[in-house]
Amino acid sequence: SGVSVFDRLMVWSQTARDGDPYKPIHSQLVDHMIEDPKLFDLAEFSQGTSSWSTMAPGGSSDFYDYHVMRCSNAPVHVWEPRGVDARVSVLIISMPAGLPWEMQRPSFDALAAAAVKSFDANVFCVPIGSPYAPQAGCPLPVFLADLVSLVDELPLKRPCVLVDNTFGSATSLIWSLKERLAGALIINSAGFFSEEYLGSQAHTQLEKVCEQRARERRGEGRDVHFIGKQLLSLHACGAPDFLELVLQRWLQAVENSDSSIWHGTASWSEWLPRCHTRLLLERSKLNLRVRLACSVHAPGVVFQESMRRLQDFFPNSVFNHIPESKEWWEVENPHFMIDELLSLLGDILAESTSHADYLN
DSSP states (O other): OOOOHHHHHHHHHTTTBTTBOOHHHHHHHHHHHHHOGGGGOGGGGGGTOOHHHHOOOOOOOSSEEEEEEEETTEEEEEEEESSSOOSEEEEEEEOOTTOOHHHHHHHHHHHHHHHHHHHOEEEEEEEOSSSSOOOTTOOHHHHHHHHHHHHHTSOOOSSEEEEEESTTTTTTHHHHTGGGOSEEEEESOOOOOOHHHHTSHHHHHHHHHHHHHHHHHHOTTOOHHHHHHHHHHHHOOSOHHHHHHHHHHHHHHHHTSOTHHHHHHHHHHHHTTTHHHHHHHTOOOOOOEEEEEEETTSOIIIIIIHHHHHHTTOSSEEEEEETTOSSOHHHHOHHHHHHHHHHHHHHHHHHHHHHHHHHO
16 A cells, blocks of 8 residues: 555554554654654655655644644644643744645644654644634734734743744744744745835736735635645645645645635735735844745745845844755655754754853
8 A cells, every 4th residue: 555564553553542642652653753754754655655644633642742722713733741841932823825734734743743852842833724814805914913912822931933834924923023032943935025026027917916816715616626736836846646645635635624724825825915025124133043944946036035035134044945845845845844943942942051051
């Protein structure tokens, strides 16, 4: 069947005890997954493995507890270290255009498990799309104000790290939350354009395309299969059999989601041409430890140039490309992002420890 022994054990361990994880085995498998990512490699579907498509949510393990809390009517996924106080908080806000949470979840399970195990982090993830999503016509500043109110309800520790995985829509929150943040990981932030581009014919065409896509996603008679293939061509790369697997998984995930998933991806299309730039143009530089990660195959103007322009705000930043990724790194190369987050957390905690030693 092409499914590895490790994959079979992982899937079995998650429901082996009356539908719940059999923790002695599940915890050992999670440990091995963190130490050797090749055991759980989402990027190898085209070569026959299928761990991503068969993985169920991880639940709790011997070293962390998992639960979902509700804040401002939004589900927030929480991973907390078991038996010890958290040393650092990680706040993830995730809204990759058109990718359902069901398809993001395995990557964030692995990312959270690695952060908890390596640094005793508590991890909070706010997925935007379904069921928590902007309503039709909601201005981006209004939605961001709602997000800040939501974050205010979370028991975040200091130091705290923000992971911005919203394709640019929530990147400006770094300035709103700057008093609470020790660092940020910015992934594929799009739509921060130059004044020259905003006045160009190419930008006018982009606005027309985005308006059309927003209408297609909100329309009652939407062609789901067509939109899926369109999203895949825009945001993912890989061998044909891998992309077909992703498409089928996407169709299944959309079927399992409510209609609010369409409001999330439509809103991003509406905000992209101008709103991201308006919110970022007047920002000042921040002396914040930042890592920027941009998919190596992402489009130049919308993503690559936007990320380089964004980097100018952060003198203390590192820019890296995500290998073998177009934009949906969650299904292409999640292990690179695990390494990026762990590197950032390690730097921040080392700096925090050094500062404490100096004060003492």
